[in-house]
Amino acid sequence: xxxxxxxxxxxxxxxxxxxxxxxxxxxxxxxxxxxxxxxxxxxxxxxxxxxxxxxxxxxxxxxxxxxxxxxxxxxxxxxxxxxxxxxxxxxxxxxxxxxxxxxxxxxxxxxxxxxxxxxxxxxxxxxxxxxxxxxxxxxxxxxxxxxxxxxxxxxxxxxxxxxxxxxxxxxxxxxxxxxxxxxxxxxxxxxxxxxxxxxxxxxxxxxxxxxxxxxxxxxxxxxxxxxxxxxxxxxxxxxxxxxxxxxxxxxxxxxxxxxxxxxxxxxxxxxxxxxxxxxxxxxxxxxxxxxxxxxxxxxxxxxxxxxxxxxxxxxxxxxxxxxxxxxxxxxxxxxxxxxxxxxxxxxxxxxxxxxxxxxxxxxxxxxxxxxxxxxxxxxxxxxxxxxxxxxxxxxxxxxxxxxxxxxxxxxxxxxxxxxxxxxxxxxxxxxxxxxxxxxxxxxxxxxxxxxxxxxxxxxxxxxxxxxxxxxxxxxxxxxxxxxxxxxxxxxxxxxxxxxxxxxxxxxxxxxxxxxxxxxxxxxxxxxxxxxxxxxxxxxxxxxxxxxxxxxxxxxxxxxxxxxxxxxxxxxxxxxxxxxxxxxxxxxxxxxxxxxxxxxxxxxxxxxxxxxxxxxxxxxxxxxxxxxxxxxxxxxxxxxxxxxxxxxxxxxxxxxxxxxxxxxxxxxxxxxxx
Amino acid sequence: xxxxxxxxxxxxxxxxxxxxxxxxxxxxxxxxxxxxxxxxxxxxxxxxxxxxxxxxxxxxxxxxxxxxxxxxxxxxxxxxxxxxxxxxxxxxxxxxxxxx
Amino acid sequence: xxxxxxxxxxxxxxxxxxxxxxxxxxxxxxxxxxxxxxxxxxxxxxxxxxxxxxxxxxxxxxxxxxxxxxxxxxxxxxxxxxxxxxxxxxxxxxxxxxxxxxxxxxxxxxxxxxxxxxxxxxxxxxxxxxxxxxxxxxxxxxxxxxxxxxxxxxxxxxxxxxxxxxxxxxx
Numbered sequence: 001x002x003x004x005x006x007x008x009x010x011x012x013x014x015x016x017x018x019x020x021x022x023x024x025x026x027x028x029x030x031x032x033x034x035x036x037x038x039x040x041x042x043x044x045x046x047x048x049x050x051x052x053x054x055x056x057x058x059x060x061x062x063x064x065x066x067x068x069x070x071x072x073x074x075x076x077x078x079x080x081x082x083x084x085x086x087x088x089x090x091x092x093x094x095x096x097x098x099x100x101x102x103x104x105x106x107x108x109x110x111x112x113x114x115x116x117x118x119x120x121x122x123x124x125x126x127x128x129x130x131x132x133x134x135x136x137x138x139x140x141x142x143x144x145x146x147x148x149x150x151x152x153x154x155x156x157x158x159x160x161x162x163x164x165x166x167x168x169x170x171x172x173x174x175x176x177x178x179x180x181x182x183x184x185x186x187x188x189x190x191x192x193x194x195x196x197x198x199x200x201x202x203x204x205x206x207x208x209x210x211x212x213x214x215x216x217x218x219x220x221x222x223x224x225x226x227x228x229x230x231x232x233x234x235x236x237x238x239x240x241x242x243x244x245x246x247x248x249x250x251x252x253x254x255x256x257x258x259x260x261x262x263x264x265x266x267x268x269x270x271x272x273x274x275x276x277x278x279x280x281x282x283x284x285x286x287x288x289x290x291x292x293x294x295x296x297x298x299x300x301x302x303x304x305x306x307x308x309x310x311x312x313x314x315x316x317x318x319x320x321x322x323x324x325x326x327x328x329x330x331x332x333x334x335x336x337x338x339x340x341x342x343x344x345x346x347x348x349x350x351x352x353x354x355x356x357x358x359x360x361x362x363x364x365x366x367x368x369x370x371x372x373x374x375x376x377x378x379x380x381x382x383x384x385x386x387x388x389x390x391x392x393x394x395x396x397x398x399x400x401x402x403x404x405x406x407x408x409x410x411x412x413x414x415x416x417x418x419x420x421x422x423x424x425x426x427x428x429x430x431x432x433x434x435x436x437x438x439x440x441x442x443x444x445x446x447x448x449x450x451x452x453x454x455x456x457x458x459x460x461x462x463x464x465x466x467x468x469x470x471x472x473x474x475x476x477x478x479x480x481x482x483x484x485x486x487x488x489x490x491x492x493x494x495x496x497x498x499x500x501x502x503x504x505x506x507x508x509x510x511x512x513x514x515x516x517x518x519x520x521x522x523x524x525x526x527x528x529x530x531x532x533x534x535x536x537x538x539x540x541x542x543x544x545x546x547x548x549x550x551x552x553x554x555x556x557x558x559x560x561x562x563x564x565x566x567x568x569x570x571x572x573x574x575x576x577x578x579x580x581x582x583x584x585x586x587x588x589x590x591x592x593x594x595x596x597x598x599x600x601x602x603x604x605x606x607x608x609x610x611x612x613x614x615x616x617x618x619x620x621x622x623x624x625x626x627x628x629x630x631x632x633x634x635x636x637x638x639x640x641x642x643x644x645x646x647x648x649x650x651x652x653x654x655x656x657x658x659x660x661x662x663x664x665x666x667x668x669x670x671x672x673x
Numbered sequence: 674x675x676x677x678x679x680x681x682x683x684x685x686x687x688x689x690x691x692x693x694x695x696x697x698x699x700x701x702x703x704x705x706x707x708x709x710x711x712x713x714x715x716x717x718x719x720x721x722x723x724x725x726x727x728x729x730x731x732x733x734x735x736x737x738x739x740x741x742x743x744x745x746x747x748x749x750x751x752x753x754x755x756x757x758x759x760x761x762x763x764x765x766x767x768x769x770x771x772x773x
Numbered sequence: 774x775x776x777x778x779x780x781x782x783x784x785x786x787x788x789x790x791x792x793x794x795x796x797x798x799x800x801x802x803x804x805x806x807x808x809x810x811x812x813x814x815x816x817x818x819x820x821x822x823x824x825x826x827x828x829x830x831x832x833x834x835x836x837x838x839x840x841x842x843x844x845x846x847x848x849x850x851x852x853x854x855x856x857x858x859x860x861x862x863x864x865x866x867x868x869x870x871x872x873x874x875x876x877x878x879x880x881x882x883x884x885x886x887x888x889x890x891x892x893x894x895x896x897x898x899x900x901x902x903x904x905x906x907x908x909x910x911x912x913x914x915x916x917x918x919x920x921x922x923x924x925x926x927x928x929x930x931x932x933x934x935x936x937x938x939x940x941x942x943x944x
Contacts, residue, residue: 652704652867655695659870666877670884675780680817681882683784687791687810689875694795696867697860702800702846706807709838710791713814716830724821729908732823733917736909739833740924744931746838750845751935757849758941 003056005049006065009094012049012108013147015042016139023136027129039132040115043139047108054105057096062505066149066213068093073152081230086208095149095212099506102348102499103146103280106355110272111139113478117363118264120474121370131171131262138164142273146280151200151210154281158196158245161274162189168269169261181257188254192244196281199237203288206230212284219287226291235288235295238281239302246278247329248306248336253573255329259321263366266321271328271358276351279335283344286507290342296426300340304421304434307333309570311441315448316567318552319376320365323449327402328358330438334417337435341427343420344507345500349493350413356489357401357410360482364395367471367479368453373464378449379552383458387468392454394479399450401486403443404534411531412490414439419526432526439530443537451545452552459551680721687714699764701756705749712742779820787813800846804839811835825906 019042027035057065068091075088096104115135122131141160148154163186170182204210207218218224224231242248247255258270269275282289282299289296307330314326331354338347369376371388385392401408404415418439422432458465470476493499544550553559565571646653687710694707716735723731790809797803815830913921 652696652699656863656867656870659692659696659867659874663870663874663877666874666881670877670881675776675820678882679780679784680821683787683817685875685878685882686788688878689871690788690791690795692871692874693868696871697864698795699860700800700803702842702849703795703797703803706803706842707795709807709834710794710810713811713834716826717814717817720818720821720823720826724823729905729912732826732905732909733912735823735826736829736913737920737924739829740928743833743838744928746841747931747935748938750841751938753845754848754939 003053003059003065005052006056006060006096007067009053009065009067009096009147010069012046012053012104013140013143015046015049016136016143018042019136020133020140023129023133027133030129032123032128035129035132036119039136040112040119042136043108043112043115046139046143047112050104050108053096054101057101063098063101063502064213064505065096066093068149080208081205084208088204088208090150090152090210092153093149094147096147097506098503099280099283099348100146102352102503103276104143106352107139107142107146107273110355110359110482111142111268113481114264114268114272114359114363117267117366117475117478118262120472121264121366122262125262127171131168134164134167134171135264135268138168138269138274142277145277149212151203151212151215154284155193155196155200158241158277158281159193161269161277162186162193162245165189165258165269165274168265169258171261171265175260178260181254181260185254185258188251189244192241192251195237195239195244196241199234199241202230202234202237206234215285216287219291224291227293228291231288232292232295235285235292236298238285238288239295239299242278242282242336243302244278245281246275246332246336248278248302248333249309252306252310252329253576256322256325256569259319259325263321263362263369266325267359267362267366270325271362272355275328275332276335276355279332279339279347279351282336282339283348283506286339286344289339293426296340296342298340299336300421300426300431303333303336303338303340304431304438305333306330307337307438308434308441309333311438311445312566313569314445315441316552316563317445318378318555320368320378320381320449320453321362321376323378323445324358324361324365327361327442327446330442331358331402333438334414334435337421337431338417341421341424341431343417343424345497345503346413346416346420348503349499350417352492352499353401353409353413353486353489356482356485357398357408360394360398360479360486361402363475363482364391364398364479367391367475368395370471370475371468372460373467375461375464378452379554380459380461380464381453382456382460383454384460384468385454388470390470390476391479394483395450395454397483397486399446402446403538404439404530405443405538406531407487409486409488409490412494415527415530416493418530419523422526423522436529436533440533440537443534444541447538447541448545451541455546456549456551677721677725680717684714684718684721687711687717701753701764702750705746705753708749709742709746712738776820780817783813783816783820786810787817801843804842804846807842808835808839811839823905825909 019039022038023030023035030038057063070092071089072092073088073090075090077085077087080086115132118131118135122128125131138161141157141164143157145154145157145161148157166182166186169185170179172178173182200210203215207215209215219231244251255270255275259266261269289299310326310329310333314323314330317323317326331350335347335350335354338344338350368381368384368388368391371384371391372381375381397408401410404411418432418435421427421435422429460468471479559567568574646657691707691710691714694710695704698704698707716738719731719735719738721731723729723735787810790806790813793806794803794810797806811830811834815827815835818824818827818830
């Protein structure tokens with residue numbers, strides 16, 4: 001029986017694309033209600049379609065389904081790096097296997113929830129249709145990314161989500177900071193994309209194809225030695241792209257600034273979906289990474305370093321969304337740490353759970369901000385527990401989840417990662433330690449956020465305090481659903497590793513990927529340590545912010561130097577500014593000066609030369625040419641003067657000359673005789 | 674018998690006077706008269722030598738000269754009249770049409 | 774003796790009157806003096822035993838041509854010319870040239886007189902037996918028949934030309 005939904009899998013990205021097209025072409029004339037119906041209704045259909053594809057996929061052999069829609073680039077023959085002839089043909093095709101299926105469900109599901117939330121949240125904003133148009137466009141791009149069957153098509157989606165990120169971050173473009181943040185996101189992403197593209201080119205030259213299945217098969221065929229230099233280079237270059245898109249060191253700087261965008265954007269793009277694209281790509285390329293242990297090492301180290309770095313900054317932030325942004329960077333570090341130690345399935349698992357609770361956290365924060373009429377500074381919050389109880393409850397659940405408290409989703413995925421970091425042959429104790437400390441920091445700053453916002457005395461502005469109200473049900477219902485997922489989401493992989501088994505065909509290889517099955521006691525021990533430090537973080541936060549009623553210092557207050565450095569994000573942005581941004585601006589200025597002086601000067605010079613030569617021509621014409629003519633005339637006049645004078649017209653003169661002639665004739669005659 | 678040299682000298686003198694008259698005077702009629710003087714000088718010369726050589730040729734020549742002089746005077750005066758009708762003057766200076 | 778005196782008188786008369794011809798302000802005076810010159814020249818002819826020529830000179834020249842001159846002078850109103858300057862601007866130059874030519878004449882004659890000399894026929898040539906007129910007539914109508922005819926045509930042409938030129942343009 002032909003799988004209907006799978007065969008028409010291209011409908012899934014097409015529906016949001018249609019929505020985007022409608023909004024961006026006609027949206028202006030549509031009422032908010034119409035916009036909502038179109039732009040939320042289409043993702044609903046997409047989600048249902050995706051859900052229907054799932055059982056059909058399970059019916060497929062090996063749980064793999066491909067469909068090529070058309071040949072995009074029939075590029076022709078060229079030489080591969082190993083000398084043989086390759087035929088490059090890039091297709092526009094779809095691949096649905098366990099890896100992309102998980103992403104598909106997360107993207108369509110969580111995406112749909114956030115769209116529903118946005119109806120309430122953005123209802124009073126201007127540009128309603130524009131928002132939903134961009135959101136739909138994002139959905140389309142993201143779905144292309146996860147459903148693509150080759151690197152180039154994935155790159156198309158990759159670029160598309162980057163574009164939508166820029167558009168949505170700069171949604172409030174009238175604000176200079178928002179416009180700048182959009183530009184920053186796009187440019188930093190671009191740097192990563194350059195690496196990604198170089199990696200893909202190298203891959204094409206080595207393998208002769210960018211197709212996922214073919215590359216994976218070639219990598220696993222044994223024709224490449226482990227530690228092969230070219231493969232390592234490819235992996236590192238691809239990872240550069242991942243650091244850009246998934247905000248790892250050194251290209252994470254755009255994510256905190258991206259909080260300028262509306263909160264649903266932060267939830268969808270910068271928590272649940274777009275930033276995970278890097279993880280998806282690394283997981284998809286697992287066959288290559290396994291061949292390059294050095295590259296894996298780099299992935300793990302950067303993942304761990306990013307996790308602890310971002311967590312440290314998050315400890316002292318005062319803007320509620322900033323804390324969540326750094327938290328996202330940190331959690332993404334965890335995911336890369338997982339991939340880096342070979343535990344790709346664990347990384348994917350964490351992606352899924354993180355999508356649930358991070359989206360919930362952002363949307364909940366959005367609910368708080370909405371309740372406080374736009375206030376985002378936690379120093380101006382407090383004692384909101386009773387006033388917005390449902391928001392509080394859902395955020396509480398999310399905080400428990402992210403902190404790794406047992407029973408909630410985050411616990412299972414984070415624990416798996418930490419366990420693998422310790423036990424895997426690619427892992428190390430150092431990596432585990434870093435991850436463990438970060439877990440503690442995570443628990444601390446998340447509960448700090450919770451306590452500052454909902455507990456203690458109210459520090460809310462009197463103006464805003466009057467209007468504190470719970471969010472509309474369209475928003476709250478989404479929060480509740482996500483909270484439920486944050487609780488039960490972890491149980492897909494515990495006690496039975498359903499998810500892990502499901503992903504096996506994708507990650508099959510050495511035993512390391514399945515995760516070394518070491519002693520149960522070690523596992524329990526590590527688990528216990530994780531819980532311990534999480535509880536420690538929680539307790540400390542409680543002590544400080546509830547018992548002691550501590551409040552972060554106001555802006556500009558004198559603080560100790562270490563605090564100052566961390567508060568200013570270790571001055572990384574300033575460093576980049578000085579090192580790169582200003583240098584690029586200098587090049588621009590140089591070019592401008594060159595253009596003005598040399599190029600314009602050249603042009604002006606040519607003009608001057610033309611004028612000068614014209615002057616010379618004129619002089620020549622005036623003095624030489626005209627002069628010659630005048631001299632000629634003058635000479636003729638001179639020569640003709642005697643002749644003219646003689647011709648007086650008076651015959652007396654003529655007679656005189658006759659007489660004179662006679663005289664001369666006679667003289668001659670006489671002299672000769 | 675008077676040697677012909679005397680006559681030749683006389684003729685030369687008359688000739689010179691006639692030439693001076695042609696070149697000097699403004700009045701066209703007087704110029705024409707001076708031309709007659711020249712012709713007469715020539716005639717004297719001719720006749721003198723005709724007499725010396727006892728030949729009649731010279732005199733015949735002189736007759737022809739006179740004939741010629743008459744024709745010329747007639748034409749010249751006719752020209753004068755025509756000229757005077759157009760230019761109302763007989764001043765040689767003012768008749769400067771013989772040029773380009 | 775008488776011959777020489779007569780010659781000198783006539784010669785002087787001729788020269789003087791010639792000079793007067795060219796120097797008179799009034800054209801009529803010039804004409805009169807020309808008549809005198811022509812008359813003296815005719816006298817010279819007579820002295821040279823050229824009776825026919827003498828007659829022709831008097832009749833034609835003095836009687837015809839000079840009268841013609843006088844008529845034309847009368848026709849042409851010369852009142853204005855009387856007030857104007859007689860001589861050309863460059864009269865000195867003209868006189869100089871003429872004197873030069875005259876000097877040349879003198880030189881030639883002098884040379885001829887003392888040098889090569891004129892081929893002097895024997896002065897004792899027998900005078901012509903027939904009369905001058907007869908001799909001239911005979912020469913004209915026998916030896917110089919053609920020139921006579923040509924001269925007559927010339928006169929005809931002159932006559933026609935003069936008539937045409939002097940004729941008033943009939944519009």
